[in-house]
Amino acid sequence: MDVVLLLKALVLGVVEGLTEFLPVSSTGHLIIASQLLDFQDEKGKVFEIAIQTGAMLAIVWEYRARFAHALIGAASDPVARRFILNLVVAFIPAAVLGLAFGRFIKEHLFHAVPVAIAFIVGALIILAVERRERRPRIDNVDDMTWVDALKVGIAQAFALIPGTSRSGATIIGGMLFGLSRRTATEFSFFLAVPTLVAAGAYDLYKHRDLLSVADVPVFGVGFIAAFISAFACVRWLIRYIATHDFTIFAWYRIVFGMLVLVTAYTGMIVWSA
Numbered sequence: 505m506d507v508v509l510l511l512k513a514l515v516l517g518v519v520e521g522l523t524e525f526l527p528v529s530s531t532g533h534l535i536i537a538s539q540l541l542d543f544q545d546e547k548g549k550v551f552e553i554a555i556q557t558g559a560m561l562a563i564v565w566e567y568r569a570r571f572a573h574a575l576i577g578a579a580s581d582p583v584a585r586r587f588i589l590n591l592v593v594a595f596i597p598a599a600v601l602g603l604a605f606g607r608f609i610k611e612h613l614f615h616a617v618p619v620a621i622a623f624i625v626g627a628l629i630i631l632a633v634e635r636r637e638r639r640p641r642i643d644n645v646d647d648m649t650w651v652d653a654l655k656v657g658i659a660q661a662f663a664l665i666p667g668t669s670r671s672g673a674t675i676i677g678g679m680l681f682g683l684s685r686r687t688a689t690e691f692s693f694f695l696a697v698p699t700l701v702a703a704g705a706y707d708l709y710k711h712r713d714l715l716s717v718a719d720v721p722v723f724g725v726g727f728i729a730a731f732i733s734a735f736a737c738v739r740w741l742i743r744y745i746a747t748h749d750f751t752i753f754a755w756y757r758i759v760f761g762m763l764v765l766v767t768a769y770t771g772m773i774v775w776s777a
Contacts, residue, residue: 506722509722510721510722510725512541512543513551513722513723513725513726513729514725514726514729515537515541516534516537516538516541516543516551516555516726516729517555517558517725517726517727517728517729517730517733518729518730518733519533519534519537520533520534520552520555520556520558520559520726520729520730520733520734521555521558521559521562521729521730521731521732521733521734521735521736521737522733522734522737524556524559524560524670524671524696524730524734524737525559525563525671525692525693525696525734525737525738525741526669526671526672526737526741526753527626527630527669527671527672527675527676527750527753527757528623528669528671528672528753528756528757528760529619529622529623529626529663529666529667529668529669529670529672529757530556530559530669530670530671531619531666531667531670532619532622532623532666532667532668532669534552535614535615535616535619535666536616536619536764536775539616539775540773546711546714547714547716547719549707549711549714550707550708550711550714550715550719550723551719551722551723551726552707553704553707553708553711554723554726554727554730555726555727555729555730556700556703556704556730557700557704557727557730558726558727558728558729558730558731558734559696559700559730559731559733559734560696560697560700560701560704560734561731562730562731562732562734562735562738563693563694563696563697563734563738564697565731565735566693566735566738566739567693567694570694571697574587574588575588583646586646586648586649586650587645587646587694589650589653590645590648590649590650590652590653590691591653591694591695591697591698592698593650593653593654593657594653594654594656594657594660594674594691594695595657595695595698595699595702596654596657597654597657597658597660597661598657598660598661598663598664598699599699599702601661601664602661602664602703605664606664609664609665609666613665613666614666615775616764616768616775617764617765617768617775618665618666618667619666619667619761619764620667620760620761620762620764620765620768621667621761621765622665622666622667622668622761623667623757623758623760623761623764624757624758624761624762625668626667626668626669626672626673626754626757627753627754627755627756627757627758627761628754628758629676630672630676630750630751630753630754630757631751631754633676633679633680634749634750634751634754638679638682640679640682640683640684640685640687641682642682642683642684642687643684643686643687644687645687645690645691645694647687648683648687648691652681652682652683653691655677655678655681656674656677656678656681656683656688656691656692656695657695658677659673659674659676659677659678659680659681660673660674660677660695660699661673662677667761670692670696670699671692671696672750672753674688674691674692674695675688675689675692675750676688676750678691678692685745685749685750686742686745686746689741689742689745690742693738
């Protein structure tokens with residue numbers, strides 16, 4: 505068993521878990537971390553499915569009562585039906601645009617410099633939104649209409665650009681469209697489930713020939729690390745936003761993006777495409 509490979513899997517699992525639900529872009533962090541750790545082969549794409557699944561299941565476990573109620577009550581409870589409908593509606597824009605432009609995006613934007621630029625641009629948007637005076641009109645996910653969900657879904661589609669952040673796009677987009685900070689954050693969590701399941705299933709089908717029983721330990725370490733770190737992060741974030749805004753994440757994005765750009769410009773790190 506390759507101990508170094510297991511350590512790389514552990515690090516990447518933690519990176520995924522800590523960044524998937526914060527407005528800092530898990531994809532951007534994984535692109536950069538994978539290059540630094542030299543974990544960029546074709547099998548690495550399948551590994552990313554494993555760790556994203558681990559992070560997603562942390563949401564399912566944390567909100568298991570909510571998801572169970574929605575599934576069981578869908579036949580008789582209009583609130584449960586609206587919750588499911590909203591997730592479906594919000595999922596559609598990113599799914600359609602991802603299928604249409606996914607190949608182009610991966611060929612041209614999945615490397616460090618475009619990611620760094622997206623980090624900085626996203627940070628400026630977060631700062632602008634947080635400085636606006638606003639009065640939320642929706643304080644509960646159950647009060648959202650399908651139109652509200654569609655708006656958040658359109659915002660999520662911008663996260664197809666690596667470095668933008670799926671969570672950042674949905675949370676900040678939701679706040680722009682009238683959701684309270686907590687409501688936007690929780691809906692972003694819920695929307696992650698169908699989004700990551702669909703993306704994972706699609707990538708798994710494309711790369712199914714790369715699967716091997718020998719990779720189970722590596723995938724298992726990454727999966728568990730992502731689950732635990734994501735679970736801890738989600739619980740922390742809900743407490744954090746009760747008394748704080750997202751400004752600190754914007755400044756982190758700026759520092760992180762500038763660091764990547766400086767290292768690329770000076771040649772300190774040769775970031776590959």
